[in-house]
Amino acid sequence: xxxxxxxxxxxxxxxxxxxxxxxxxxxxxxxxxxxxxxxxxxxxxxxxxxxxxxxxxxxxxxxxxxxxxxxxxxxxxxxxxxxxxxxxxxxxxxxxxxxxxxxxxxxxxxxxxxxxxxxxxxxxxxxxxxxxxxxxxxxxxxxxxxxxxxxxxxxxxxxxxxxxxxxxxxxxxxxxxxxxxxxxxxxxxxxxxxxxxxxxxxxxxxxxxxxxxxxxxxxxxxxxxxxxxxxxxxxxxxxxxxxxxxxxxxxxxxxxxxxxxxxxxxxxxxxxxxxxxxxxxxxxxxxxxxxxxxxxxxxxxxxxxxxxxxxxxxxxxxxxxxxxxxxxxxxxxxxxxxxxxxxxxxxx
Amino acid sequence: xxxxxxxxxxxxxxxxxxxxxxxxxxxxxxxxxxxxxxxxxxxxxxxxxxxxxxxxxxxxxxxxxxxxxxxxxxxxxxxxxxxxxxxxxxxxxxxxxxxxxxxxxxxxxxxxxxxxxxxxxxxxxxxxxxxxxxxxxxxxxxxxxxxxxxxxxxxxxxxxxxxxxxxxxxxxxxxxxxxxxxxxxxxxxxxxxxxxxxxxxxxxxxxxxxxxxxxxxxxxxxxxxxxxxxxxxxxxxxxxxxxxxxxxxxxxxxxxxxxxxxxxxxxxxxxxxxxxxxxxxxxxxxxxxxxxxxxxxxxxxxxxxxxxxxxxxxxxxxxxxxxxxxxxxxxxxxxxxxxxxxxxxxxx
DNA sequence: ATAGATAATGCAAGCGCTTACATTGACGTC
DNA sequence: GACGTCAATGTAAGCGCTTGCATTATCTAT
Numbered sequence: 054x055x056x057x058x059x060x061x062x063x064x065x066x067x068x069x070x071x072x073x074x075x076x077x078x079x080x081x082x083x084x085x086x087x088x089x090x091x092x093x094x095x096x097x098x099x100x101x102x103x104x105x106x107x108x109x110x111x112x113x114x115x116x117x118x119x120x121x122x123x124x125x126x127x128x129x130x131x132x133x134x135x136x137x138x139x140x141x142x143x144x145x146x147x148x149x150x151x152x153x154x155x156x157x158x159x160x161x162x163x164x165x166x167x168x169x170x171x172x173x174x175x176x177x178x179x180x181x182x183x184x185x186x187x188x189x190x191x192x193x194x195x196x197x198x199x200x201x202x203x204x205x206x207x208x209x210x211x212x213x214x215x216x217x218x219x220x221x222x223x224x225x226x227x228x229x230x231x232x233x234x235x236x237x238x239x240x241x242x243x244x245x246x247x248x249x250x251x252x253x254x255x256x257x258x259x260x261x262x263x264x265x266x267x268x269x270x271x272x273x274x275x276x277x278x279x280x281x282x283x284x285x286x287x288x289x290x291x292x293x294x295x296x297x298x299x300x301x302x303x304x305x306x307x308x309x310x311x312x313x314x315x316x317x318x319x320x321x322x323x324x325x326x327x328x329x330x331x332x333x334x335x336x337x338x339x340x341x342x343x344x345x346x347x348x349x350x351x352x353x354x355x356x357x358x359x360x361x362x363x364x365x366x367x368x369x370x371x372x373x374x375x376x377x378x379x380x381x382x383x384x385x386x387x388x389x390x391x392x393x394x395x396x397x398x399x400x401x
Numbered sequence: 402x403x404x405x406x407x408x409x410x411x412x413x414x415x416x417x418x419x420x421x422x423x424x425x426x427x428x429x430x431x432x433x434x435x436x437x438x439x440x441x442x443x444x445x446x447x448x449x450x451x452x453x454x455x456x457x458x459x460x461x462x463x464x465x466x467x468x469x470x471x472x473x474x475x476x477x478x479x480x481x482x483x484x485x486x487x488x489x490x491x492x493x494x495x496x497x498x499x500x501x502x503x504x505x506x507x508x509x510x511x512x513x514x515x516x517x518x519x520x521x522x523x524x525x526x527x528x529x530x531x532x533x534x535x536x537x538x539x540x541x542x543x544x545x546x547x548x549x550x551x552x553x554x555x556x557x558x559x560x561x562x563x564x565x566x567x568x569x570x571x572x573x574x575x576x577x578x579x580x581x582x583x584x585x586x587x588x589x590x591x592x593x594x595x596x597x598x599x600x601x602x603x604x605x606x607x608x609x610x611x612x613x614x615x616x617x618x619x620x621x622x623x624x625x626x627x628x629x630x631x632x633x634x635x636x637x638x639x640x641x642x643x644x645x646x647x648x649x650x651x652x653x654x655x656x657x658x659x660x661x662x663x664x665x666x667x668x669x670x671x672x673x674x675x676x677x678x679x680x681x682x683x684x685x686x687x688x689x690x691x692x693x694x695x696x697x698x699x700x701x702x703x704x705x706x707x708x709x710x711x712x713x714x715x716x717x718x719x720x721x722x723x724x725x726x727x728x729x730x731x732x733x734x735x736x737x738x739x740x741x742x743x744x745x746x747x748x749x
Numbered sequence: 750a751t752a753g754a755t756a757a758t759g760c761a762a763g764c765g766c767t768t769a770c771a772t773t774g775a776c777g778t779c
Numbered sequence: 780g781a782c783g784t785c786a787a788t789g790t791a792a793g794c795g796c797t798t799g800c801a802t803t804a805t806c807t808a809t
Contacts, residue, residue, distance in 0.1 A: 060544055062795055073759045078797060088757060103543055108521040109466075110795035112457035113764045129486055130684075134476045138503070150517060153501050155486070169498060173456040195451055196408055281684055310688050317690065336478075336629055340658050340689060342665065410765055421789045426767060436787060458765035461794045 061102040070098040081106065112174050120150050121363060122170035123179040126158045130279065130307050131335045133181065136203065139356030140179065147364050158278065160247055164189055171198050177367040179203055179359055183210045184249040199366040199373065203359045205250055206377045213373035215359045219250045222348050222380040223257030223302070226330060229382060230300050231265040234391035235328065238262070239298035240274045241287040241308045251304055254332065258302055273298070277308070284311020292319065299327060299391045306331035306338045309345050313387065324389030334383055343386030351378050409450040418446040429454065460522050468498050469711060470518030471527040474506045478627065478655050479683045481529065484551065487704030488527065495712050497524070506626065508595055512537055519546050525715040527551055527707055531558045532597040547714040547721065551707045553598055554725045561721035563707045567598045570696050570728040571605030571650070574678060577730060578648050579613040582739035583676065586610070587646035588622045589635040589656045599652055602680065606650055621646070632659020640667065647675060647739045654679035654686045657693050661735065672737030682731055691734030699726050
């Protein structure tokens with residue numbers, strides 16, 4: 054059994070107010086087109102009946118949903134939370150509702166959710182990162198649903214994007230690490246397969262190594278999923294190498310927090326015995342101690358601008374701009390200079 | 402301008418396959434009612450046309466959306482993330498889609514979002530906590546949209562709930578604190594206005610005080626919003642009292658993390674100089690050091706069961722059960738015994 | 750007063766589906 | 780071979796809105 058909802062309809066309101074349904078509809082959608090007296094009558098009918106317009110019917114008739122869909126890889130950590138919040142606020146300002154779902158970093162789930170959102174009539178979509186099956190972009194084009202990519206900046210890609218240059222940002226951080234004298238550098242990354250952000254961050258480290266006259270191929274990278282536990286485990290793995298790396302660059306703050314915890318439980322001091330860096334600058338980075346040196350990403354700005362751009366694309370039916378945001382390194386206390394004692398430590 | 406979407410319709414598919422729209426519809430919704438040969442023909446038409454059913458039209462015709470809405474107070478921290486994830490997974494299993502929005506702890510926003518979700522035809526709603534304007538419950542009843550409350554357990558309330566006894570859980574923790582010899586106890590809570598969970602947790606502490614022969618009215622409580630910074634600030638405020646409290650019970654782990662950080666930056670050792678406890682046992686609790694002694698809430702179980710119950714309510718059109726979950730205290734390292742030295746410290 | 754312009758309202762045709770009911774055809778039974 | 784069954788498919792009536800166009804009321808200028 055399902056509900057036999059007897060909710061009042063436009064018709065009921067119209068009858069009660071003694072006008073046609075068209076007038077009621079106009080009261081709701083274009084009040085200035087109906088004269089004060091009538092409007093009042095209608096509105097009071099709406100109130101006493103407790104009328105709420107039926108969304109599906111409205112969508113069918115108007116061909117617009119004022120809904121934007123967003124699919125993020127995960128809600129379980131705070132990485133996307135702040136940006137999404139800003140995205141939602143900006144959309145709300147402009148009369149749009151946000152529908153969020155999370156794909157758990159699984160491409161096939163993401164694809165299914167894209168289809169669901171489109172079938173639900175989303176006027177536009179926010180996607181995270183560029184890497185995905187090209188046939189999804191084909192589908193979106195065919196369905197004429199504009200999509201915007203965030204958390205990544207790649208000009209001339211299939212979809213416009215608003216984000217930062219992951220490669221360059223990570224390179225800048227790695228430059229700094231190298232500048233502090235570290236030569237044995239390792240990395241804990243998210244899975245790079247199907248994740249351009251992870252992939253480009255790794256490349257960024259390699260770039261820096263190259264520029265610093267170090268061997269980029271020698272970089273050991275552990276790829277794992279973005280959870281604290283995995284960061285810890287990866288750190289332990291990396292530390293079993295001989296000689297030990299003196300700096301561990303992590304693909305994000307969550308992994309870094311895990312690495313940090315593991316370092317501490319192995320009795321290593323950070324940054325004296327080993328340096329650890331993060332990426333994203335989420336709240337977590339300031340909570341752990343020592344606080345993480347990390348790459349600050351302007352999440353709120355990104356979310357806000359993404360909303361603006363996307364609404365523009367939807368309403369004006371235009372391609373959409375690709376926008377690059379700046380990131381900067383925030384120096385806190387988990388990165389320090391390399392020093393001799395670390396050489397001894399590694400031979401323990 | 403909006404899009405002139407020329408997406409294929411049921412009609413197009415029907416024509417292409419040489420059958421009626423009814424048959425196509427049946428192929429999609431009740432394949433066993435159509436003979437193999439026809440089904441194949443239809444399905445291939447669906448494929449070549451790249452047909453996706455129009456959700457709004459389907460909803461209008463079928464009066465069911467297979468959509469559940471959830472409104473959580475915030476996405477910015479991880480408190481609701483894990484439970485919601487489980488909720489979503491369970492729903493997905495049963496063929497439902499989840500729509501999430503966040504109210505930023507603002508009752509008027511929550512109300513608006515409830516209306517939005519109902520207008521969108523949500524078959525059921527998940528709400529956090531019981532405290533809200535009774536007229537919202539009236540509205541939901543009138544619209545015949547079943548709602549389930551989570552993160553709280555209150556029998557015989559307006560809506561069925563699945564959760565834990567916030568009061569009792571906090572009392573148990575406070576009992577433990579008192580058992581360790583603490584007598585000067587203070588609390589950092591979220592705003593209790595309109596938030597039964599916060600309110601009941603405070604009551605829980607008072608209960609424990611009473612049982613322990615201490616003065617419940619003497620409990621100083623700082624209410625603030627659930628952010629790390631606020632936890633830090635509240636801690637500082639509490640520490641300006643003389644004599645200083647020796648144990649700070651926090652309304653959740655986020656606040657506790659803030660308090661912890663502040664303690665450290667004030668040069669106080671935890672738990673030697675002051676004990677701090679959290680609530681929720683989110684990931685954060687294990688990341689900070691010392692790791693937080695806190696109340697473990699079975700988030701995934703709660704989310705999963707909430708989904709089951711709600712689907713039951715929706716499909717069978719029944720009232721729904723109220724279920725109580727167990728919480729337990731997880732002892733980590735932020736709570737220690739009260740000791741004499743703290744008396745000296747407070748007189749510094 | 751009256752024609753013409755303009756504002757306010759009504760009429761009715763869909764929007765793309767689902768589904769109750771009607772129709773058709775294949776098969777088995779006596 | 781006629782008839783009853785039953786499975787497969789078709790017919791068509793909505794679902795609750797929006798909106799282009801038609802109609803009516805109101806106002807302005809002569």
